[in-house]
Amino acid sequence: MASSALRAELECSVCLDIYTDPVTLRCGHNFCRVCIGRVLDTQEGSGGYSCPECRQKFPGRPPLQKNMKLRNIAENFLSAQPGQEDSGVFCTYCVDSPVPAVRSCLLCEVSLCDKHLKVHKKSPEHILSDPTLSMESRKCSVHKKKILEYYCTEDETCICVSCCMIGGHKGHEMMSLDGASEKKKETLRNVLQKLLTKREEMEERVQSLQEHRRKVEEEEAGDTERVTALFIDLRRRLEDLEKRVLRDISGRAERVSIFIRDLEIKKEELSRKMRTLRSCVT
Numbered sequence: 414m415a416s417s418a419l420r421a422e423l424e425c426s427v428c429l430d431i432y433t434d435p436v437t438l439r440c441g442h443n444f445c446r447v448c449i450g451r452v453l454d455t456q457e458g459s460g461g462y463s464c465p466e467c468r469q470k471f472p473g474r475p476p477l478q479k480n481m482k483l484r485n486i487a488e489n490f491l492s493a494q495p496g497q498e499d500s501g502v503f504c505t506y507c508v509d510s511p512v513p514a515v516r517s518c519l520l521c522e523v524s525l526c527d528k529h530l531k532v533h534k535k536s537p538e539h540i541l542s543d544p545t546l547s548m549e550s551r552k553c554s555v556h557k558k559k560i561l562e563y564y565c566t567e568d569e570t571c572i573c574v575s576c577c578m579i580g581g582h583k584g585h586e587m588m589s590l591d592g593a594s595e596k597k598k599e600t601l602r603n604v605l606q607k608l609l610t611k612r613e614e615m616e617e618r619v620q621s622l623q624e625h626r627r628k629v630e631e632e633e634a635g636d637t638e639r640v641t642a643l644f645i646d647l648r649r650r651l652e653d654l655e656k657r658v659l660r661d662i663s664g665r666a667e668r669v670s671i672f673i674r675d676l677e678i679k680k681e682e683l684s685r686k687m688r689t690l691r692s693c694v695t
Contacts, residue, residue: 419490420490423483423486423487423490425443425444425445425448426442426444426465426466426570427444427445427448427449427451427452427465428445428448429571430445431487431490431491432444432445432483432484432487433445433446433447433487434446434447434479434484435479435480435483435484435487436449436477436478436479436480437477437478437479437480437483438464438469438471438475438477438478439469439471439475439476440464440466440467440469442464442466442467443480443483444465444466446477446479449465449477450477452465452569453474453475455569457474462474462475465568465569465570466570468568501513501514501544502514502517502524502544502545503524504524504525504526504528504529505523505524505525505529506523506525506526506529507526507528507529512526512528513526513544514526514544515527515530515544516530516541516542516543516544517541517542517543517544517545518533518539518540518541519540519541519542519560520539520540520560521533521539524544524545540560540562553572553573553576559573559576560573561573561590562589562590563576563587563588563589563590564587564588564589564590564592564593565582565585565586565587566585566586566587566588566593567582567585567586568582568585571590572587
């Protein structure tokens, strides 16, 4: 019973499941981040926002404060449930050897296997649901013994028949839970289909970009090869030009040296002739 009560406290009032990434509104109520996000999305453009549990109004879209402590409690609770993921919910009456339950009766607060389901009362007040351990969450928080059977589209919350007749939801548009569930599933299917289409478009875009990248890489390789060959040729030409210029510079110096040598020879010859002429004069 303690475990059942704790589970009820850890269930989001929107999805009726254990909190996933719980966040808190200003009014203090907690919800799964995804669940309250969807509720606020539906309220967008309606002139204001409100808490789906206490109906407190907010002038603008309320900020979502992460509830770390509640998240840790929920995770610890789930990890402490032995074999929950493997075996699911078991039949209440099969005590000696646990048998997986196929349905749960919200009125009797029991879970039933195929054998015990056949002998269970079929009267309308015995509402059967998928196997669940959190039957308290399927009962009205205002009219404690009444089972949640309807969905108020105006307030976006699950309600019982008394809420419809005498509660604050009187006169509001109602839907059966199955109908509301199917509608939400259809909405989610449409969203999923759009996401799948968008993903396919993205995959095609990625494939196109990959093909473009391959062509760019091929062009890059060709350009790299051509540029490398061009610079090799330029370096070779520059080296040849350098050698020619250096040879030319070196040749000019040698020619000057030869000219100087010729002048020295002519100078020596003139000096010799001048000595001969002086000797004749004297």
